[in-house]
Amino acid sequence: xxxEPITVTQLNKYMKDKIAGDEFLNNIFIKGEISNFKxxxxxHMYFTLKDExxxxxxxxxxxxxxxxxxxxxxxxKVLILGTVSVYERDGVYQIYCKAMKEDGIGVLYKAYEELxxxxxKEGYFSKEHKKKIPFMPETIGVLTSRTGSVIRxxxxxxxxxxxxxxxxxxxxxxxxxxxxxxxxEAIHIMNEKRLADVIILARGGGSxxxxxxxxxxxxxxxxxxxxxxxxxxxxxxxxFTIADFVADLRAPTPxxxxxxxxxxxxxxxxxxxxxxxxxxxxxxxxxxxxxxxYEKCMKSTVFTDPLQKINEYYLNIDNCIKxxxxxxxxxxxxxxIESTNLISKLDALSPLKTLVRGYCIVEMNxxxxxxxxxxxxxxKIDLRFTDGVKKAIVE
Amino acid sequence: MxxxxxxxxxxxxxxxxxxxxxxxxxxxSLDESVKKFEEGIxxxxxxxxxxxxxxxxINILINNDGKLEEEKFEI
Numbered sequence: 065x066x067x068e069p070i071t072v073t074q075l076n077k078y079m080k081d082k083i084a085g086d087e088f089l090n091n092i093f094i095k096g097e098i099s100n101f102k103x104x105x106x107x108h109m110y111f112t113l114k115d116e117x118x119x120x121x122x123x124x125x126x127x128x129x130x131x132x133x134x135x136x137x138x139x140x141k142v143l144i145l146g147t148v149s150v151y152e153r154d155g156v157y158q159i160y161c162k163a164m165k166e167d168g169i170g171v172l173y174k175a176y177e178e179l180x181x182x183x184x185k186e187g188y189f190s191k192e193h194k195k196k197i198p199f200m201p202e203t204i205g206v207l208t209s210r211t212g213s214v215i216r217x218x219x220x221x222x223x224x225x226x227x228x229x230x231x232x233x234x235x236x237x238x239x240x241x242x243x244x245x246x247x248x249e250a251i252h253i254m255n256e257k258r259l260a261d262v263i264i265l266a267r268g269g270g271s272x273x274x275x276x277x278x279x280x281x282x283x284x285x286x287x288x289x290x291x292x293x294x295x296x297x298x299x300x301x302x303x304f305t306i307a308d309f310v311a312d313l314r315a316p317t318p319x320x321x322x323x324x325x326x327x328x329x330x331x332x333x334x335x336x337x338x339x340x341x342x343x344x345x346x347x348x349x350x351x352x353x354x355x356x357x358y359e360k361c362m363k364s365t366v367f368t369d370p371l372q373k374i375n376e377y378y379l380n381i382d383n384c385i386k387x388x389x390x391x392x393x394x395x396x397x398x399x400x401i402e403s404t405n406l407i408s409k410l411d412a413l414s415p416l417k418t419l420v421r422g423y424c425i426v427e428m429n430x431x432x433x434x435x436x437x438x439x440x441x442x443x444k445i446d447l448r449f450t451d452g453v454k455k456a457i458v459e
Numbered sequence: 460m461x462x463x464x465x466x467x468x469x470x471x472x473x474x475x476x477x478x479x480x481x482x483x484x485x486x487x488s489l490d491e492s493v494k495k496f497e498e499g500i501x502x503x504x505x506x507x508x509x510x511x512x513x514x515x516x517i518n519i520l521i522n523n524d525g526k527l528e529e530e531k532f533e534i
Binding site: 198199200202210215216219223226227228229230231232233234235253257259329332333335336339340342343344346347349350351353354 | 499
């Protein structure tokens with residue numbers, strides 16, 4: 065006869081009772097690193113405590129959290145006082161924390177800071193090394209998990225912006241052992257065969273250890289050495305991984321990465337149409353301007369009344385002639401007046417007037433004789449009267 | 460401006476916008492303006508080709524021991 069099977073509930077109840085009866089488990093003191101920390105709105109804290117090899121779920125109820133003297137965060141090393149118990153519904157055992165203290169900086173977090181500092185010194189984050197993201201890459205390479213929302217978001221956003229987008233997904237594990245090596249290899253493959261014009265390296269949000277592959281040196285070096293520009297979109301907007309610092313461009317989310325990599329075709333078509341109509345308008349305006357200029361020219365008097373200028377010159381010539389005539393006339397008149405004056409003066413002095421009054425001039429050999437002594441007896445003389453000359457002989 | 464066929468989209472649209480700005484300044488001669496206009500229209504056609512000639516392809520690369528195979532990817 066086979067024994068009656070028990071139910072899952074019965075098993076979990078049995079386990080719970082068994083553990084509750086163990087004094088050691090009722091009062092444990094444990095150290096580890098916090099990850100997957102969530103502070104629920106009810107005030108309870110849920111997280112995972114882990115070391116290099118193992119992890120366990122932890123709960124700290126609100127009543128216990130009021131005594132905390134620090135804010136628990138992913139990556140913190142802590143010491144916990146609590147009870148181990150079974151959560152029957154899920155069949156898991158977990159720690160119910162009563163008290164918690166900080167135990168130095170988390171190892172992973174420290175490693176992250178150290179690597180970041182080292183790579184920064186070596187120039188891995190330098191702006192000069194960052195490559196320009198092509199404006200309209202023909203092929204977008206995507207390195208991420210082949211399942212999940214990340215690739216879906218990237219495809220959705222990309223096809224919305226450019227319905228004819230060309231995407232090449234090279235699936236890589238994005239967490240866990242060996243993920244970093246796979247990511248490095250994928251970057252190498254994309255480069256070797258030049259399979260894309262830009263690469264999006266993406267992963268959804270997660271704890272520091274989930275994102276760890278993106279904090280590893282081999283990934284940082286692969287990104288740095290990639291000839292294809294790489295856009296990183298790892299974790300949430302607030303998560304910064306080493307990959308984000310090395311990448312040529314960091315996007316806050318996978319969707320944002322797609323927006324940065326894929327140009328919006330509708331926007332481009334709009335821009336193009338505007339450019340073309342601006343081109344046409346500019347030329348139309350130019351032609352219109354030339355036409356106006358031509359019309360203005362044709363309206364000029366040079367064309368409407370070509371003789372005007374010539375007539376103006378004629379007028380000028382006439383004026384000149386008139387001026388010359390005037391000045392000659394004035395000169396002539398002045399000269400006439402002067403000559404009349406001179407003639408009347410001369411007239412007044414003329415001896416002929418004296419002759420009229422009955423005097424006469426004595427001349428001999430055509431010389432005027434003014435004194436009686438100049439004449440001797442029998443000199444033949446001429447007597448000049450006003451109306452003629454008579455010869456005479458001196459006695 | 461020779462070899463405009465070798466330009467990529469970004470360079471092409473930049474070239475086009477350079478021409479638009481030159482044309483809009485209006486201090487080119489009419490002959491030059493017409494020449495630039497023709498160039499602009501040619502560039503805009505090239506841009507359109509860039510936008511229209513692409514074909515939607517969403518593929519996944521499968522790595523089979525170093526041999527890559529490309530397949531259509533469905534979510």
